[in-house]
Amino acid sequence: MLTPLAPARSYLYVPGDRPDRFAKAASSGADAVVLDLEDGVGPAGKDAAHEAVAAHPRTSGPQWWVRLDPARLEDGARAAVQEGTAGVFVPSAEPELLARVDQLLTRVEAERGVRALAVIGLVETARGVAEVRSLAAAPRVHRLGIGEADLAAELGMRPDPERHELWAIRSDVVVASALARIAAPVGPVQVDLSGLEALASSTALLVRQGFAARTLIHPSQVSIVHRALAPTEPELIDARAVVAAFENAQGAGTGVAVDAGGRLVDLAVVRSARAVLARAALDRQV
Template identity: 45%
Template sequence: MTVPDRLPRSYLYVPGNAPDKLGKALARGADALIVDLEDAVPPGGKDAARRAVAGWLRSGLPAGGAELWVRINGGAAGEADVRALAGLPALTGLVLAKAESAGQVTAVAGTLDDLGDATTLLMPLLETAGAVLDVREIARARRVHRLQIGEVDLAADTGIDPGPEETELLFARSMTVFASADAGIHPPVGPVSTITADPVALAESTERVRRQGFVGRACIHPVQIPVVHEAFTPSEQQVARAEDLLARFEAATAAGAGVALDAEGRLIDAAVIRLARRTLATAGRAAAR
């Protein structure tokens, strides 16, 4: 499994029923892939897609590359997905489509336990009003690594009609960011955008997502990847400052000092250190790619 100590800037969705696209997707430059067994696969093709994806993950993929996630179905099909994918070394984690409750997430974690899988992570995908309202409990469920919002389905469920500034989605986004911080998990993955032919508009949307507290973004087309990477790749100055903050904090801690100060004499508290580590995590992924 690719150890997720670096935060991906991009998660590229790839259809699970298109084996020819899986290998090519690894060369697209995304920091992570999400192989889709849910919406991208028609009901009659679920079994074949599941076998194809499991076989691909067993095929000896390049080490040290993109994180590999699989979006699984709900219900009985999802149970079959978990059983087919559990324990595969190349798998980073499972994206839980239409995650409705902490109990649903815990059930998947329990199935993995029963199958002897101790490493596969979970990323609930919030696509309904109920999921957003229960996001605090979902974020605290076992094995949850990050959260993600499915805004197209969420808008359909709630009747929201997002405008160009996407302010109508701010409540759901903020709830997800706050719940992640409260649970002590990584910041959530930014939602997909349907913008593929206007890089300026995509850059503006992605910068907005970054400012709202997300780290990285899900992509539905490879053309979106460079724009998303630019938004989430820290500058050299930001990396240098983060390294300096951590060095000062660690030195103060080693010396038994109760207070650490930055180069301008400002207090370095726990929140400052969390942001510094987040900066270095995304910078580390950029360097790895």
């Protein structure tokens, strides 16, 4: 059985063959650090990356994750499975690949007496999109992510700056996550390190679309993403007013709540308001 994980807002990738950067990533303020064995490591660095990740102790601080290389799954599982690892990212997630990862992790965990690791499956292929509900329901899956650069390349898309062409797929990932009752999904990286305003606005867009976290490639992105994921003060004021109106109506036994602006407050509105307050609590606590 998986150990429940605290929600993470930010997952900072660090190349697995750069152990000199591991401590800096851990001190960046990111909720989670992802030791990368896949795209962040060139072919010549793969052996060194697996060795460095296997040797690195998962100390207290952020959550520690490992992004597996599908071409070296068994090596990756052995590098990842140790005390203190929260879980693994599985790129190009498809049902058979997730099943294989589950089998490998189960075997290595049993050998080492380590608790079960969670999985974040990255939707990066046409098959992954087509089978997204199966991915969300697969064993160990804590949440889904989306790798839009790989996905756009496979689909032959040339997205505009706001990625309009991928919005329908984002919605599919959000719906699949809600159906499976797993954590809301993780948004994609932004590779332009100079576009910090664009990072903030695109993260706010992801929140509106149902995402609750983001993968990052540089420590400078952490604080910007955290601010963009947190509710604004007007959102907080409105959410508190909605909840107060509902609770007052319940206490008075009227069964019908109306806020100060004359808006009817039903359970769906209250649920959304409480989700805003939960985001604010996460911003303070994580």
